Amino acid sequence: MSKAAGDWWKGAVTYQVYPRSFQDSNGDGVGDLPGITARLPYLAGLGVDVVWLSPVFRSPMKDMGYDVSDYIDIDPVFGTLADFDTLIATAHDLGLKVIIDQVISHSSDQHPFFTESRASRDNPRADWYVWVDPDHDGTPPTNWLSVFGGPGWTWDGRRRQFYMHNFLTSQPDFNYHNPEVQDWALSVLRFWLERGVDGFRFDTVNYYFHDRKLRDNPADWRDLADPPDNPYDMQDHLFDKNRPENLAWLGRIRALLDEYGAASVGEVGDTHRAIQMMGDYTAPGRLHQCYSFEMFGRNFTPGYFRDRIEAFFTGAPQGWPMWAFANHDVPRQVTRWLPYAVDQDSLAKLAGALLLSFEGSICLWEGEELGQTDTELSFEELTDPQGIAFWPAPVGRDNTRTPMVWDASANGGFTTGTPWLPVKAPQLARNVAAQEGAHGSVLESYRAMLAFRRAEAGLRAGKTTFLTAPDPVLAFLRGDLLCLFNLGREAVRLRLDGEGHQTGPSQGLGLTPGIVRLDGNGFGFLRITGGGPGLS
Structure with missing residues (x-):
């Protein structure tokens, strides 16, 4: 069940x-x-x-x-x-x-499955990895590259085919088809x-x-x-x-x-x-x-x-x-x-x-x-x-x-x-x-x-509403919680649409009636009373 x-x-x-x-x-x-x-x-x-x-x-x-x-x-x-x-x-x-x-x-190329797969073209795991024939000029069949540098194909002399690897040559890709x-x-x-x-x-x-x-x-x-x-x-x-x-x-x-x-x-x-x-x-x-x-x-x-x-x-x-x-x-x-x-x-x-x-x-x-x-x-x-x-x-x-x-x-x-x-x-x-x-x-x-x-339902499950704020401030609501972050190095002042009440951790946050100040790299969380959703 x-x-x-x-x-x-x-x-x-x-x-x-x-x-x-x-x-x-x-x-x-x-x-x-x-x-x-x-x-x-x-x-x-x-x-x-x-x-x-x-x-x-x-x-x-x-x-x-x-x-x-x-x-x-x-x-x-x-x-x-x-x-x-x-x-x-x-x-x-x-x-x-x-x-x-x-x-x-x-x-790994040292996995027993790859050892078996590379041994021949007709063994039980021959098709468990991605094997392809070379082009007529001996080159790989595609231009695919490895994340770790070089082509995404390596020649194997046992099968006389290329095998695919998105990463190291020692990391052959499984064939999920x-x-x-x-x-x-x-x-x-x-x-x-x-x-x-x-x-x-x-x-x-x-x-x-x-x-x-x-x-x-x-x-x-x-x-x-x-x-x-x-x-x-x-x-x-x-x-x-x-x-x-x-x-x-x-x-x-x-x-x-x-x-x-x-x-x-x-x-x-x-x-x-x-x-x-x-x-x-x-x-x-x-x-x-x-x-x-x-x-x-x-x-x-x-x-x-x-x-x-x-x-x-x-x-x-x-x-x-x-x-x-x-x-x-x-x-x-x-x-x-x-x-x-x-x-x-x-x-x-x-x-x-x-x-x-x-x-x-x-x-x-x-x-x-x-x-x-x-x-x-x-x-x-x-x-x-x-x-x-x-x-x-x-x-x-x-x-x-x-x-x-x-x-x-x-x-x-x-x-x-x-x-x-x-x-x-x-x-x-x-x-x-x-x-x-x-x-x-x-x-x-x-x-x-x-x-x-963990304690704030708004942070755990509340929807996000982004607010307009001057750069470099990121401002959004999670539920009724106003979240403010100054991503720059200089202090900024923002006008609040109502009265701000701090809750939770903060850094470089200052509050006066209708105004919030955030120092450089400052942040804070507010609930607003007597106004709209947050910033005016």
């Missing part, structure tokens, strides 16, 4: 844990499941609802776990299945939900649902299907005055991903999740139509929620945020977004938006309050609640294949993935060994112990804002 997930996910706040970098329990320099379990009380005390674990499955780690060689076992570097079960039980005891990454668009592949993927999801997970974050959710006609992607239609860091961005990816067949597959996933009351979030990666796909993918009977890279850029203006939120809810009134400002693939938000900062802490607190005020669900990236910035790394310190391939472009993966900083001791309390990525002085200065209980700290500001969001 099907049972819906209820609405626990709707408006919830998820915290992304990068297992390699959260807490090491055995001194090998790599974070692990027992370490995460030991730190779960911190996350419960922070006030989040859901913990998202990046991949912990068996993997050769060429892409740090996003290249899976066994989908139903834990990699020894992270622990065991028993450790995983303990983590789930502990989280549930603390009132936390747990979702785990599922990287099922592609596998084959129903057996879909059935197998659902069995993987069922395995983890039976172990008690509350849902999944689906990596590269718009990459599952390719164009069977093998048509070339057109050139990007935007006027690119200079080549981007990555040539991948010079194409409009109509045929190597974003295919319409994906919608029926998402429906099959949703039907399984409904059996367990589990929830889902999909990662939509696309330059042109991400907001539209977020809506399409979260229509009734598909995924519960989706997020994209739309708010991961360097633009920090009121119009930018307003346009994206309005575009989603106008185009997909029955869909549901998850908004995020950062994750393990992009530079940290304080680093990106530093030109708009009065100072780093003020910007960090403003960004947290802004994100946690948006209509939809929210995802926080590990360490953002400390105001962390990217770590400056030398080429020799890099481990990330994308960072190495595009050096010195600031691709922001290793730089944002450095270990969580718990205290001011060596390596920030993350490990007693040598950390897999270094903990440097600027990051060490922004540690949990120093901010815990400290009035005005970024950490305590996040805690206050998370508690406010």
Whole structure:
């Protein structure tokens, strides 16, 4: 009998844990499941609802776990299945939900299925990956590119065919046109649902299907005055991903999740139509929620945020977004938006309050609640294949993935060994112990804002009405709550349509009769009496 997930996910706040970098329990320099379990009380005390674990499955780690060689076992570097079960039980005891990454668009080339598939053209899994013959001149059949550089096709001498890979050559793409592949993927999801997970974050959710006609992607239609860091961005990816067949597959996933009351979030990666796909993918009977890279850029203006939120809810009134400002693939938000900062802490607190005020669900990236910035790394310190391939472009993966900083001791309390990525002085200065209980700290500001969001029905479920305000102020109503954010560095004064009464956290907020003042990077929440909806 099907049972819906209820609405626990709707408006919830998820915290992304990068297992390699959260807490090491055995001194090998790599974070692990027992370490995460030991730190779960911190996350419960922070006030989040859901913990998202990046991949912990068996993997050769060429892409740090996003290249899976066994989908139903834990990699020894992270622990065991028993450790995983303990983590789930502990989280549930603390009132936390747990979702785990599922990287099922592609596998590692060391997965037994790929070993079998590449062995011949007539074995039982010959059609489980995307194989094609070369053109008559020996070149790949399409112009499709890899996100990590170079062509999206690699020649295999065993089959004398090309196989498709959207990422590393060691990450071959599954062929989702084959129903057996879909059935197998659902069995993987069922395995983890039976172990008690509350849902999944689906990596590269718009990459599952390719164009069977093998048509070339057109050139990007935007006027690119200079080549981007990555040539991948010079194409409009109509045929190597974003295919319409994906919608029926998402429906099959949703039907399984409904059996367990589990929830889902999909990662939509696309330059042109991400907001539209977020809506399409979260229509009734598909995924519960989706997020994209739309708010991961360097633009920090009121119009930018307003346009994206309005575009989603106008185009997909029955869909549901998850908004995020950062994750393990992009530079940290304080680093990106530093030109708009009065100072780093003020910007960090403003960004947290802004994100946690948006209509939809929210995802926080590990360490953002400390105001962390990217770590400056030398080429020799890099481990990330994308960072190495595009050096010195600031691709922001290793730089944002450095270990969580718990205290001011060596390596920030993350490990007693040598950390897999270094903990440097600027990051060490922004540690949990120093901010815990400290009035005005970024950490305590996040805690206050998370508690406010949980207590305020308007922030959790209220509709958004944007108000006209002078740049750089973003102003909107969530229910009857007036939310004001100064995204600039200079103070501004706004006239209120009525009398403003402060509620909840604030920064640089001043009230006089009929007037509100916001210092640079200031924010506040008001209820208005004796007038209209807010600003006049």
